[in-house]
Amino acid sequence: MKVTEKDVIYVADLANLELTPKERAGMVRDLNSILEYVDRLNALDTTNVEPMAQISDRYGVDESRQGSKRFSYASRDDVVEGLRKSLSQEEALKNAPDADGTFFRVPKVIER
Amino acid sequence: MIQPLLTINAVRSAIQERKITTLALMEEHYERIEKEDAQIGAFLTLCRERALEAADRIDRMAAEGEPLPPLAGVPVAIKDVMSTRGVRTTAASKSLEHYIPPYDCTAVARMEAAGAVVLGKTNCDEFAMGSSNENSAFRPVRNPRALDRVPGGSSGGSAAAVAADMAVAALGSDTGGSIRQPASFCGVVGLMPTYGRVSRYGLIAFASSLDHIGPITKNVKDAATVLGVIAGRDPMDSTSANLPVPDYVAELEKPSRGLKLGVAKEYFGEGLDPEVRQAVESAIDRLNSLGCEIVPVSLPHTPYAIPTYYLIATAEASSNLARYDGVRYSYRARGVKSLSEMYRRSRDESFGAEVKRRIMLGTYALSAGYYDAYYLKAQKVRTLLARDFEEAFRKVDAIVTPTSPTPAFRLGEKSNDPLAMYLADIYTVTADLAGIPGISVPCGETRDKLPIGLQILGRHFDEATILRVAHAYEQAA
Numbered sequence: 001m002k003v004t005e006k007d008v009i010y011v012a013d014l015a016n017l018e019l020t021p022k023e024r025a026g027m028v029r030d031l032n033s034i035l036e037y038v039d040r041l042n043a044l045d046t047t048n049v050e051p052m053a054q055i056s057d058r059y060g061v062d063e064s065r066q067g068s069k070r071f072s073y074a075s076r077d078d079v080v081e082g083l084r085k086s087l088s089q090e091e092a093l094k095n096a097p098d099a100d101g102t103f104f105r106v107p108k109v110i111e112r
Numbered sequence: 113m114i115q116p117l118l119t120i121n122a123v124r125s126a127i128q129e130r131k132i133t134t135l136a137l138m139e140e141h142y143e144r145i146e147k148e149d150a151q152i153g154a155f156l157t158l159c160r161e162r163a164l165e166a167a168d169r170i171d172r173m174a175a176e177g178e179p180l181p182p183l184a185g186v187p188v189a190i191k192d193v194m195s196t197r198g199v200r201t202t203a204a205s206k207s208l209e210h211y212i213p214p215y216d217c218t219a220v221a222r223m224e225a226a227g228a229v230v231l232g233k234t235n236c237d238e239f240a241m242g243s244s245n246e247n248s249a250f251r252p253v254r255n256p257r258a259l260d261r262v263p264g265g266s267s268g269g270s271a272a273a274v275a276a277d278m279a280v281a282a283l284g285s286d287t288g289g290s291i292r293q294p295a296s297f298c299g300v301v302g303l304m305p306t307y308g309r310v311s312r313y314g315l316i317a318f319a320s321s322l323d324h325i326g327p328i329t330k331n332v333k334d335a336a337t338v339l340g341v342i343a344g345r346d347p348m349d350s351t352s353a354n355l356p357v358p359d360y361v362a363e364l365e366k367p368s369r370g371l372k373l374g375v376a377k378e379y380f381g382e383g384l385d386p387e388v389r390q391a392v393e394s395a396i397d398r399l400n401s402l403g404c405e406i407v408p409v410s411l412p413h414t415p416y417a418i419p420t421y422y423l424i425a426t427a428e429a430s431s432n433l434a435r436y437d438g439v440r441y442s443y444r445a446r447g448v449k450s451l452s453e454m455y456r457r458s459r460d461e462s463f464g465a466e467v468k469r470r471i472m473l474g475t476y477a478l479s480a481g482y483y484d485a486y487y488l489k490a491q492k493v494r495t496l497l498a499r500d501f502e503e504a505f506r507k508v509d510a511i512v513t514p515t516s517p518t519p520a521f522r523l524g525e526k527s528n529d530p531l532a533m534y535l536a537d538i539y540t541v542t543a544d545l546a547g548i549p550g551i552s553v554p555c556g557e558t559r560d561k562l563p564i565g566l567q568i569l570g571r572h573f574d575e576a577t578i579l580r581v582a583h584a585y586e587q588a589a
Contacts, residue, residue: 008472015430015475016437016452017468018460030469030530031476037531038419041489044496051491052498054321055307055547059572060353073354076347083347084215091214095441104439109451 003031118280120186120334124227127174127185134167134174134185138229141187145231145278153253154263154273156192158232159199163187166229182337184227189279191270192233193240194220194325195314199230203316204248205238207442207462217314218349219283219325219342226341231279234269238464239433240285240318242266243293243536246527247466254523257299257563261520264294270328271298281338282328287318288421289516289540291326292552296515296565299554301582302328303335306573307547308353310339311346319428320351322421322544332553332583336360339575355573363576368584369403371577374508378414379539385518391556391564392514395585399512402584409504409511413496414542418534420497421541423477423490430474433467469530498546505571510578513539515552515565539567549575553582555589 008027012019019027052058061070076082089102098105126132142160149155170185190196193203195213202208216224224230237247245253245268253268255261256276263272267284271294274282284291286304295302303326310325317323327338343357375396380389400406438444438458445457463471477486504511517538526533543550548569555566566585570578 003476007476011472011476011479014479015471016434016455016459017463017471018456019468020460023465023468026465027469027472031473033531034422034473034534035476038423038486041416041419041423041493044413044416044493046489046492046496049492049495051488052495053491054351055572056351056353058498059547060306060308060355071350073345074347074350087214094214095211097438097442097444106439107448107451107454 002035003028118277119330120183120280120337123186123280124180124182124184127170128180130174134170134229135164137185138163138167138187138231141231141278148276148278151254151259152256152272152276153251154234154269154276154278155189155232156202156204156235156250156269157200159196159230162199163229163231166224170227170229181225181227182341183223186228186280187231188223188228189231189234189270189273189282190220191236191267191282191284193236193285193316194283195316196220196230196233199233201233201316202250203239204236204250205462205464205467206249207436209443211441213314215314218311218346220314222342223283223338234267234273234282236269237266238467239316239429240266240287240290241429241466241470243289243533244521244523244526245269245294246523247464249464252523255298255520257561258520260522261562262297262523264297264516264520266290267328268294271295271300271302274298274300274328274330280330281334283325283342284328285315286324286326286544287322287425288544289537291324291328292540292550292565292567293516293537295328295552297520297563299563300328300330301332301335301551301553302326303339303551303575303579304543304549305339305343305575306549308351309549309573309575310342311349311352313346313348317432319425320432321428322425324544332551332579332586333361333364335551336364336579336583353573358576360576360579364580364583366580367403368580371404371510371581372407372508373399373404373581374407374409374504374511376409376411376414376504376511376513378411379513383517383535383538384514387558388514388516388518388564392512392566395555395566395589396512398588399581399585402588404581407508409508411500411504411542413493413500416493417497417542417545418538420490420493421537421545422473422534423486424494424545426470426474427477427487428474430471430478433471436462466530494545497542501546501548501569509570510581511569513567513569515539515567519558519562519564543569548572549578551578551582553586555585
């Protein structure tokens with residue numbers, strides 16, 4: 001068993017999830033089963049292998065250019081509404097569960 | 113009556129020649145949805161007003177005798193992970209049950225600019241996390257070819273809509289196989305383009321380095337037509353590639369004779385259903401008889417693809433899903449007393465079991481003390497998987513495999529065993545990890561009349577070749 005209930009409580013806290021006691025028990029079982037399977041990766045020697053975080057810096061790029069120069073086509077001037085018009089305040093607040101017309105409204109942040 | 117196998121070309125010519133109006137075709141499709149979808153469950157939201165407006169525009173163009181754009185009048189369905197301005201977009205999650213996006217996804221906007229009529233938004237696994245569509249917060253989708261079976265996932269609604277003639281074409285998204293596997297289960301064509309070929313702007317993010325948008329259609333030519341419309345640089349997505357878009361439809365006509373097709377033994381091992389194996393092997397024989405040379409290749413890291421995928425995808429998901437905080441647009445729990453309690457309870461009450469499981473796994477893999485052992489390790493193995501393909505594509509032009517190890521399974525069959533469900537993606541996740549394109553094309557049926565899919569994988573940005581091979585096979589089959 002790699003993952004204990006204590007670990008699950010800690011990770012749920014990091015992820016801002018509440019998890020009921022029943023969900024916690026299921027999570028201990030599922031995470032252990034998945035991590036046990038994932039362990040087969042340790043059979044591979046990855047010394048000196050570069051990690052691959054994304055596709056875009058390797059494939060379909062101008063090989064003659066290095067680093068950020070490869071992506072110069074993706075840069076633009078830092079101007080207001082450079083790519084599209086900003087959302088109006090009304091539009092931006094439209095989907096909010098609670099708003100006062102100017103701001104999103106949330107429960108008290110600081111407890112006294 | 114909607115003709116079976118009504119394709120994009122057929123629709124466009126019929127409208128251009130004024131044999132049918134876009135409006136009438138749209139109405140026929142809505143009638144069919146009304147009649148069939150109660151039992152299939154492919155659609156979550158219909159957008160009749162928006163469709164009507166698009167149909168009217170095309171009918172006026174046709175009446176004026178103007179040349180029609182490539183998707184003129186084509187009734188399409190959009191997976192509900194793509195934002196549609198003014199039309200509810202839920203990602204099949206309770207978290208976004210009432211979310212109305214203020215902007216359009218680029219791929220959807222390009223479909224409409226090319227004349228497509230968006231009928232509605234299709235059901236899927238919650239946040240595209242699943243292989244059976246059973247993780248939808250609203251209802252599962254049933255396979256139109258066998259109602260006791262799943263349609264595959266996560267783009268199950270899009271594949272089912274096309275298979276049941278409720279739409280002529282659809283858009284899906286693929287992070288680990290979510291376009292190709294449901295296409296295979298439902299007996300239609302599904303294409304995952306190269307990463308960067310199609311803009312992800314407006315796609316609700318699951319795993320950003322793996323997410324792709326692509327077409328689900330009734331035949332290969334339609335997939336080529338749709339790809340031509342949605343592909344190409346978009347300044348709104350910095351990962352969209354700055355490369356020219358070929359004429360994919362014209363490329364179909366190039367001969368497939370002489371192409372070298374790789375067959376990797378790693379895709380024909382333990383767990384492959386014998387009927388699927390047989391169908392795929394005969395498809396390979398058929399391609400051989402069409403003049404393609406069959407070459408054995410090795411992709412030795414294939415057995416490590418699923419664990420690599422489930423570490424990287426969940427790590428990225430745990431970060432992407434942090435935005436559902438109950439403040440700006442997602443579900444908020446009632447009766448909460450503090451901000452922290454609001455985050456926790458809102459997320460707990462609105463995410464389904466699989467979504468929570470993946471957030472937990474991803475957070476664990478990224479947490480202090482485990483980052484190197486899990487996340488970084490997986491990224492290194494991802495390099496090895498990509499190298500396997502680079503090596504193979506020095507020898508061959510495309511690689512042919514089964515799309516899925518089994519035909520469509522029964523509802524409930526795997527829903528209590530996350531690992532068994534993950535293994536349904538064993539032949540598809542490799543392409544997502546390597547960023548290469550892949551297509552699934554129907555290659556026969558089992559004795560129980562369940563569709564089987566042939567997968568063709570290609571080099572980065574070489575969709576033209578896999579479409580050409582798929583087209584040649586389809587024409588000969």
